[in-house]
Amino acid sequence: METIIKKTQRTGPVIFSEYTRGKAVRKAIEIGRNDILFELKDSGLKGRGGAGFPTATKWMLSAAANGEKKYIVCNADEGEPGTFKDRVLLLEYPELIFDGMVIAGFTIGAKEGIVYLRGEYEYMLKSLEDYLEEMRKDNLLGKNILGKDGFDFDITIRLGSGAYVCGEETALIESLEGNRGEPRNRPPYPVNTGFMGYPTVVNNVETLAVVPHIVLKGGGWFKQHGTDKSTGSKLFSVSGDCARPGVYELPWGIKISELLFIVRAENTKAVQIGGASGVCIPKSQFDRAFAYEDIATGGSIMIFNESRNMLKVLKNFMEFFVEESCGQCTPCRIGNLKLLEGVNKIESGDFTFGYINTLKELGKTMQVASKCGLGQSSPNPFISILENFKEEIFNSKNRNGGSNGKAR
């Protein structure tokens, strides 16, 4: 079983490396906006929330956008099933996240930062707010930060209310504005038209937490970790059938099999990478790597051993999406329901392969026709599990219905 790991025990090449509060902010003020953006671009940092959008580009776009006000939003909604790395950062490394936000504010010219904190993390609210108060005392927040004239920035924390889709950045902004958490149309993008219509940078907790290290040690140092196209390291939230679940900082490019070894997973049949909306990888592909150029991920790793029923796993994911779709757009709202119905039909044996293929086609439509990432990625497990585990699933002996499953 997992032993509780303390901050002092965590080690890692980038995020979990040494850092003292305020250090990177001081350096940021010294080197100025352009150099920060230069280092960030040089580092090749991509968003750690899942979508992998280059962070430097996002910051440059919002720095260039005109608006009387600008906002930095830290996406701490951490709703993807199997993800809990942001929780560790929020609990143990608030200095990294908040300094990252201050640097972001300094770089794009924002004076306000908002942390959108997952409703279930309410228990952290008090300590995070106390932490912000300390930062204010140290002049790391507030007016003329660290003596820099006109550099004003402060952070507020807002609680989410439990919808998975509110982690999607535009739904998050709607939620912040007090509306139903429904994703917006894009374009316009938040970098131009975000919170209250003002240019807004939305970054994941981990993305922001990496920034102080890059500012301090440079993009070149960061690039030394990882692969050419996937620079730096990544936090992985590992759960499921293994002896050592938990949060790991590992360099990009590491192979699935290597990770399974580190976490002591045995008899592994499948790994679901990227949460419910990710892909399910069978044993035959365990030599593939975690990297944007191979299997990109926000860091959720769920391990399934030989005892697991993959159709049940799939069913669980589809039930999640049927419930968590915001319900606004047709392909996602009804499409997920049809995919779930398909899974149920397979389970009861009452299906035709023709219809399952139609549903796979529907899944492909959902990937290109849905309004936001939820509907665009929810068919992933349906398509990948049915494809990668067809032996198990369509071999009627293995189905729930046993040998009387009547596949036609």
Place this chain on the structure above:
Amino acid sequence: MAKRDSRTPVSQQPHTVEIPDDITTIGGTVTVEINEKKVSVPFGTTILEACKTNQIHIPTLCHHPDLCIAGTCRVCLVDVEGMRTLQTSCSFPITSPIKIKTTTPMVRKARRHIIDLLLSEHYGECYTCVRNNNCELQALAKEYGVDNFTFGHVDKPRFEIDRSSPSVIRDMNKCVLCKRCVRTCIDLQEVGVLEAINRGDKTHIGTFYDKALADVVCINCGQCINRCPTGALHANDPSDDIWAAIDDPTKHVVIQTAPSPRAAIGEEFGQPAGTSYTGELNTALRRIGFDKVFDTNFSADLTIMEEGTELLNRLKAVLVDKDESVKLPQFTSCSPGWIKYIEHFYPEYLDHLSTAKSPQQMFGAVIKTFYAKEADVKPEDIVTVALMPCSAKKFECNRPEMADSGFKDVDYGLTTREMAKMIKEAGIHLPEMPSTNFDDPFGDASGAGLIFGATGGVMEAALRTAYELVTGREVPFKNLKIEPCRGFQGVKQASVKLENCVEDYKFLEGADLKFIVAHGTANAKIVMEMLKRGELNDVHFIEIMACPGGCIGGGGQPIPTSEAIRTARAKAIYEEEESLPIRKSHENTHVKYLYEKFLTDGPCGHLSHKLLHTHYTKRGKFIS
């Protein structure tokens, strides 16, 4: 940053790109490729608009020209080169030279899938639906050649039909969740009764705590009905009862027709918007079997006499008698949607409402008293029907206080759509009918009554009469056209100077009579907030209509609706009015006759107070 004058939430604004005022400047237009053809469009145009102006049809469902963009149904998807996913053409602003393809195999497959998905959740058979042949979902299914239910089809209803409201019926089994009703109710009308509830597969459109429509602050304007693409929303149709009354030989069935339905009903018979069928309709109604056909314009003239007199009385009470219990500005009271709106949202200002009943209700009361006597029919044998452009009129005629004749003053409110259905059922093609006149003793009607149909019309009619009463001269506007009252601007404000007043109104000498005209309850809200802030202390008279465009845009009018359609209907009304011999309410000889023979103590006199005036209910926002 783009201009933020829109009330719609940021999320639903199409785009916040800065659109150059002068598109001939550099960067004012963008050249894009649509289906490999180069076209130039103004910067910021949506792909949908660009396609439309280039004769490329793109299917839509959640899109409506009156409403902010939603981008949720996804049927308008197109392929934009270089983008990972398909894009909704309704929401995508063109700001760079992109390449668009509108009918790739992927686009067609996606659209077909989406239509199939919508059909899989849509319960209801087309031939039993009010919107049969006028349904956007049905049209889409036809356009995309849907010949089977790929993803199944619901075979039993999931929602109970809400028939609680006398005006609007909601059948959520037919809802496609386009949220056009939500956007109508929240953004266009700012009433905010309807919103999506829950998420995922539990998402549905509902009211506060999913209460019945009759138990929430719905104002019955029916604007949601006009914009619903399917039969999920429709008006409460009394035509079976009306047929029964017509078929009953002991009943004397009279109908009054309002001007707006006459200017729009042709649309139900395939005619272009903007043709009036007043005389043809009279003939059709007689052939259907109505015993008498009256003109609501008559009672509109009566309304002007009562409401105009009330205004002058209020002015005197405030300016001369310094009576603090009398309130100015006075608001018009013809629009039952507006009445319910103010009763719910601004109940503390009900004293500002004219106590005059609407033309529909005045007529009902006169028919069952004066007319009953003149025609020698027992009032209990009379059935009064009102052909109205309005769904709120159904609620209005069912108000318990609307029985001053001793009977229910108006038995049925019938919408333009329902009337058209009755005419069709009787085997009549309206445009082919010969034209005939209205029946006496109310055959006369002035043009002033006619223009009630468009926003600003009541104000214009009232000014024509009030100005003349006060000064003894015609209003100082060319050809009696009071232009400041006309047009579709949300809130219009103007004034007329009163000079050389006649003896009785010397107290108004030199005064500026200030007035405001607003239409749509969102604009009513703007006016009420101004009043609340004390900014309207010097305003005397305010006309408010609940529906955008006034009655011609009412919730009972033919579907579809758009600003262009409403403009055409208004034009038809203004054109018809200019050709009329009498154009001022006080010159209506039948109205004069009514005051001579029946309401002998004059406008706002004792009897007219009993029959033609009413009182209001403080409803508030919370209904238990």
